[in-house]
Amino acid sequence: MSMDIRTRLSAQRIETPSWAYGNSGTRFKVFAQPGVPRDPYEKLADAAQVHRFTGVAPSVALHIPWDRVDDYADLARHAGELGVGIGAINANVFQDDDYKLGSVTNPDPRVRAKALAHLLECVDIMDATGSGTLKLWFADGTNYPGQDDIRARQDRLAEALESVYHRLGEGQRFLLEYKLFEPAFYATDVPDWGTAYAHCLRLGPKAQVVVDTGHHAPGTNIEFIVAFLLREGKLGGFDFNSRFYADDDLMVGSADPFQLFRIMYEVVAGGGYTDEVAFMLDQCHNLEPKIPGQIRSVMNVQEATAKALLVDGDALRSAQDGGDVLQANAVLMDAFNTDVRPLLADLRRESGLDPDPMAAYARSGYFETISATRVGGAQAGWGA
Numbered sequence: 001m002s003m004d005i006r007t008r009l010s011a012q013r014i015e016t017p018s019w020a021y022g023n024s025g026t027r028f029k030v031f032a033q034p035g036v037p038r039d040p041y042e043k044l045a046d047a048a049q050v051h052r053f054t055g056v057a058p059s060v061a062l063h064i065p066w067d068r069v070d071d072y073a074d075l076a077r078h079a080g081e082l083g084v085g086i087g088a089i090n091a092n093v094f095q096d097d098d099y100k101l102g103s104v105t106n107p108d109p110r111v112r113a114k115a116l117a118h119l120l121e122c123v124d125i126m127d128a129t130g131s132g133t134l135k136l137w138f139a140d141g142t143n144y145p146g147q148d149d150i151r152a153r154q155d156r157l158a159e160a161l162e163s164v165y166h167r168l169g170e171g172q173r174f175l176l177e178y179k180l181f182e183p184a185f186y187a188t189d190v191p192d193w194g195t196a197y198a199h200c201l202r203l204g205p206k207a208q209v210v211v212d213t214g215h216h217a218p219g220t221n222i223e224f225i226v227a228f229l230l231r232e233g234k235l236g237g238f239d240f241n242s243r244f245y246a247d248d249d250l251m252v253g254s255a256d257p258f259q260l261f262r263i264m265y266e267v268v269a270g271g272g273y274t275d276e277v278a279f280m281l282d283q284c285h286n287l288e289p290k291i292p293g294q295i296r297s298v299m300n301v302q303e304a305t306a307k308a309l310l311v312d313g314d315a316l317r318s319a320q321d322g323g324d325v326l327q328a329n330a331v332l333m334d335a336f337n338t339d340v341r342p343l344l345a346d347l348r349r350e351s352g353l354d355p356d357p358m359a360a361y362a363r364s365g366y367f368e369t370i371s372a373t374r375v376g377g378a379q380a381g382w383g384a
Helices: 003-010 038-056 072-082 097-102 111-131 150-167 193-203 220-232 258-267 290-309 313-321 325-336 339-352 357-364 364-375
Strands: 014-019 059-063 085-090 133-136 173-176 207-212 236-240 278-281
Touching: 003 290, 003 339, 014 038, 014 085, 014 111, 014 290, 038 097, 038 290, 038 357, 038 364, 059 072, 072 085, 085 111, 097 357, 111 133, 111 150, 133 150, 133 313, 150 173, 150 193, 173 236, 193 207, 193 220, 207 220, 220 236, 220 258, 258 290, 258 325, 278 290, 278 325, 290 325, 290 339, 290 357, 290 364, 357 364
Parallel strands: 014 059, 014 278, 059 085, 085 133, 133 173, 173 207, 207 236, 236 278
Antiparallel strands: none
């Protein structure tokens, strides 16, 4: 095992989302759990536990207005005291009645102005918290042919993105997320990586694409998208999750760990294993406990990354150059079939951490404490 692999694994950073610590569920029912945070301060406290036991989750993404507070600088200070920091700021222009027909692509200029004002507010929050990343996902689209002008909606989208782009400060960027469908079922305004890439390419280096691993049609070769965007310098980050059918938002690596490995291999091979590409989780823990669900997800990304780093690049290139199809595939499979858990356990010991984060959290008594003390008030969840 080369020291370079161990060093690179130790340097990995995985961002957790504030909303994963709140209650969530299906479109039919949100399921409440004991000990769920009631405000952003308690969400940060829970996220700090994930970092405490994994050592690689030092930042927390916020969602506005779900995480709205009176003093964002104070929230950032609180995060620092807990040993974590504020990560990406996620805008929300999909949960207001005004946005029924779209936000920045809405045919009503008043609604478009309202949506843009929120996006610019999120940049203000970036300034106050020290965040360098704004994440944009738009539910905008249409359900029926003829409902609106498809090209006009792209013009409106481009105009809004340009306004946000010019508001960004030094060291700030935005990541544009795409989604195949839902809640727009006929034409989603940012339905795929190509649309997101075209808008970002037009704007410049501060605009990049984020790949949500659950936002594709069945059978889509996500690692090809990753490789292409890396080659173009336009891969800004990931929203990691798993899916069986559509945007299931299950724990990353739970449905198809081989796909996660293939994605991480392209990240490593394409030079994307840097601070420039953000590894973020975007999951809804409907049934599983919140904090352990995040810990397990972080561990799943670590394991896939370790396997990707183990790929013998020289042997792979030799097989590829020689047209040896079976050997080239075997090199990847050998790395994927390697049990990297002992390696990661050793790395945790070297960092002063328990080699088994899940067991360490269970022994900590943190869940019992928050279940007993977080009584009363409104639990955080979808829309709060």
